[in-house]
Amino acid sequence: MENTVQTKQSPLLRLILGAFVIIWIILAAFPFLWTLWGSFKVEADFFSKVDWSFALSGDRTIAETGSAFTGAGYYGAWVQExxxxxxxxxxxxxxxxxxxxxxxxxxxxxxxxxxxxxxxxxxxxxxxxxxxxxxxxxxxxxxxxxxxxxxxxxxxxxxxxxxxxxxxxxxxxxxxxxxxxxxxxxxxxxxxxxxxxxxxxxxxxxxxxxxxxxxxxxxxxxxxxxxxxxxxxxxxxxxxxxxxxxxxxxxxxxxxxxxxxxxxxxxxxxxxxxxxxxxxxxxxxxxxxxxxxx
Amino acid sequence: MPHRAFFWFILPSALAMLLFIALPIASVILQSVHIEHPKVMTEVETCGPFNCTTELRVDTEATAELRKAQPLGKFIGLETYLNRNHLAFDVLKVQWQERDGFFSFVRGLYNLPFYKALTFTVAYTFIVTPLVILLGFCIAVAVNAIPKILRGSVIFVSLLPMIVTPLIGSLVLFWMVDANGVLGSAIQRLFDDPNLSLKASPFLTWIMLFVYGVWHSAPFAFVVFYAGLQTVPQDTLESAMIDGASRWERIRYVVLPHLAPLVTFVALIQLMDNFRVFEPIVGFNASASATSLSWIIFNDLFGQQQLFGSAAATSMLTILGVCILLMPVLVRTWRQYKVVQ
Incomplete structure (x- = not known):
């Protein structure tokens, strides 16, 4: 029954609605993914003064710890604090x-x-x-x-x-x-x-x-x-x-x-x-x- | 169910609510008409080798004793309500008499802590709530149009901003819009202004908090409306189509009336929740440019010097605000109830 109503939608409308859903998903999920990714970096990367792409590549993290990912934040929070x-x-x-x-x-x-x-x-x-x-x-x-x-x-x-x-x-x-x-x-x-x-x-x-x-x-x-x-x-x-x-x-x-x-x-x-x-x-x-x- | 059985079944739950919701409200009323004891001062004479001086010192022991004997403090009636940190009628009167233009009066109002918090709280409540309903409805319509197989995962992702702890949600956004964060620096580049900071401008801080509020609550409206869309009467839709109703007319005359009670429900819940806005202000560290009623109560109670009287007076005014907010709903429910009876 539902489909009879849906098939009447014009392709343009479907495109707009689909784009809207994609934008919403990015809005809803991106902040969490970004923070999850950034939590394995050092502060100079997550809050990069120079270039935001450092947070992706982890330039400073490599420089400071020798690897692109670090668990230092987790160690500090769970053990130290x-x-x-x-x-x-x-x-x-x-x-x-x-x-x-x-x-x-x-x-x-x-x-x-x-x-x-x-x-x-x-x-x-x-x-x-x-x-x-x-x-x-x-x-x-x-x-x-x-x-x-x-x-x-x-x-x-x-x-x-x-x-x-x-x-x-x-x-x-x-x-x-x-x-x-x-x-x-x-x-x-x-x-x-x-x-x-x-x-x-x-x-x-x-x-x-x-x-x-x-x-x-x-x-x-x-x-x-x-x-x-x-x-x-x-x-x-x-x-x-x-x-x-x-x-x-x-x-x-x-x-x-x-x-x-x-x-x-x-x-x-x-x-x-x-x-x-x-x-x-x-x-x-x-x-x-x-x-x-x- | 007979009265007796009903009584025993409801007793534990009712007792919990009476003891920890109704009684604290009574305690707030009591506290709001009292004020903390001032420190007891005694004159002490100290003699040095050359001369003797008398000075006033805090008598800690006597102060502690007095506070212990009367923990509520001194009765002062409605004074706390009327002082500068709350309703401040005196200040208002002077400002009204000396006003030059309505806007300068409003600006003066904004310098008083209570009115500043009230302005933000009311603005937040009445700007975020309609936007949440609108965005939630749009997402629901859009999700309803995508293939069924994708909907489950879309709903999963959509629930995240709402499920996540408000403090955590606001922190996550706050770190992104930080001048060195990914969005903050992107905005700086966009406007080509390296000193642009969302935190520095009160106006932008307000916008940021509103955006957070909509982001956080839209999923709730979405899920409710989405569930409502699943139960739209298909027969009515079809007969509307046969009668030649356009897509817009079908939405206007079939779908929207079907969703109307849901809109009321979402609006009610959102008004209640948005009026108590607090966590985002802590998370965004925004208290310099935006304070809410809950936040000023928190500020009075937190830290070394706890101002119970002041916090209680603000609480009472807040509760009054909640009652005004709920009044239309209560009156409506009461009328419906009378009809049913």
């Missing part, structure tokens, strides 16, 4: 944020999708308003109480905060996924004598995985990509990767070690790259899940 610590912290934070977010979110989202009372509407609207709160305004609310309670700077605090900030979005998404699971399913289980929780546990959980995986991906992205919360709530030793890169900016620029930051940036992008590669379908379906409801 102990970026591996930040990587481990990121792993811990993202893991717990995803697990806790999904546990709370599935329970809440399921309840919201199965109740037809007026307050479900209000809870969803409240969640939408909470979703709109700039994270920095919330941080200014956290800092003083956290200092007073002496829980500032540690990973668990950040995990709990990220879970809470993630909840509005998680609720909305899982709510719309659960709406697609027919109500008859759990209702018939309850007719057969299950309690509500048993119905949820034995009937709904086995069929809800596609939605949960998609929502989990977005929880992961939120925790992984966050800068506002993690940079303000974690002490220097407990920093995750993104705030660590943020603090590299201050220190390395002075010491002339910008390449450390470049290497760290590439290292932190790699997992995201793999994530998109593996879960492209789920990410696309997740982005459109909210839109279906309008």
């Amino acid at each position: 102990e970026f591996w610590r930040a990587a481990i912290n990121t792993l811990i934070v993202t893991f717990f944020v995803v697990i806790i977010s999904l546990t709370l979110g599935t329970l809440g989202g399921y309840a919201l999708s199965r109740s037809s009372f007026r307050y479900t509407f209000w809870i969803l609207i409240a969640a939408l308003v909470f979703r709109a709160m700039p994270h920095m305004t919330l941080v200014s609310g956290y800092l003083l109480p956290f200092f007073e309670m002496n829980v500032w700077g540690i990973l668990p605090t950040t995990i709990v905060v990220l879970v809470a900030i993630n909840q509005p979005f998680t609720l909305w998404m899982l709510h719309s996924f659960f709406l697609n699971i027919p109500k008859d399913l759990d209702e018939s289980a309850m007719v057969d004598g299950c309690t509500r929780f048993q119905a949820f546990r034995h009937v709904i959980i086995p069929v809800m995985w596609p939605g949960v995986i998609t929502t989990g991906l977005f929880s992961f992205l939120l925790a992984y990509n966050d800068f506002a919360i993690t940079s303000m709530l974690l002490s220097q030793d407990n920093q995750t990767m993104v705030p660590k890169i943020g603090s590299f900016l201050g220190t390395t620029q002075v010491q002339g070690n910008v390449m450390f930051a470049v290497a760290a940036v590439v290292s932190a992008t790699a997992p995201l790259f793999i994530l998109v590669l593996l879960f492209q379908r789920q990410i696309v379906s997740g982005l459109t899940a909210g839109a279906v409801k309008g």
Whole structure:
């Protein structure tokens, strides 16, 4: 059916559209490829004062290290600046944020999708308003109480905060996924004598995985990509990767070690790259899940 | 679902939101009407071999004790809101009276930190959002026209600018437009001006941040619109064709109405996200020429001297801004809800 519409396109129009796609792909991919390539060079090549083509040929890199590629930036970032610590912290934070977010979110989202009372509407609207709160305004609310309670700077605090900030979005998404699971399913289980929780546990959980995986991906992205919360709530030793890169900016620029930051940036992008590669379908379906409801 | 069961299911999630979103907002309100204690000063007399001098010294112990007893600080009401770093009505009044021409008044406004940040935040929100929708739509239409076999990989590449951490995305672009970076030096050669630097000019910095914003968010709009294009009712399209509708008329009267709810959705999400713009300003190191509301809160809280009161007041004004931004959507949703009921 689609093809009948498409064949009507004039060759000129197709050419224009094709060119547009190519330009967009270059815009989207080139910055990453360029930085990946440049991260194996020395600073004099990546930020070449003389000629930009040095970054391609690696003239200065050869002069300084004897080979066209160097892992000095990576060594500096991971070993010298102990970026591996930040990587481990990121792993811990993202893991717990995803697990806790999904546990709370599935329970809440399921309840919201199965109740037809007026307050479900209000809870969803409240969640939408909470979703709109700039994270920095919330941080200014956290800092003083956290200092007073002496829980500032540690990973668990950040995990709990990220879970809470993630909840509005998680609720909305899982709510719309659960709406697609027919109500008859759990209702018939309850007719057969299950309690509500048993119905949820034995009937709904086995069929809800596609939605949960998609929502989990977005929880992961939120925790992984966050800068506002993690940079303000974690002490220097407990920093995750993104705030660590943020603090590299201050220190390395002075010491002339910008390449450390470049290497760290590439290292932190790699997992995201793999994530998109593996879960492209789920990410696309997740982005459109909210839109279906309008 | 009965009330009781609903309550237990929603409880953990609701509790998390109440404790860490609603309560902090209450804490922000409280903090915004307080100010940090000034340092306690004591007069100390020091006698040298020739004479005695008295000087004022900071009594660290007493200061620490006072701060511990009243961590919120001293109650000052709405003073913080009205001072020069926030709404600055006094300054505005003077500037309005002494204005020569509307533009000089606006320029004076721009010298006040809060209004400077507000101007950039609003400009960013309302320039980037429509451009994101437009570019996203164009990409979606273009990708929909290329052979099916290529679409998967195109979508993969398209997702990258959006998936990548905002701070990292802005750094990657920042390094490229650096005067010694590949794009920066290309632009210098293009305009034949070796001193041209995107960072030096406030105007160019703004443009750079807008470009980043569009680059970062366009994939989101693209994916939503692309999915919408897959579900355009083919029957309606065909009958429109039979009725002699041109290509443009088909887009205008069939495709666009079908995508309209999606446009609302993307606009809503984008308005919310763009209003909190923060990471690009750090990544592009642009705070000299462009500050956002989130950034000035960050600036108050970061570093040695933490200005909780000042940050809280800005936060409250920001939250007010978000509420104004959301108002049309909320009213609309409420009306629809009433109709459904």
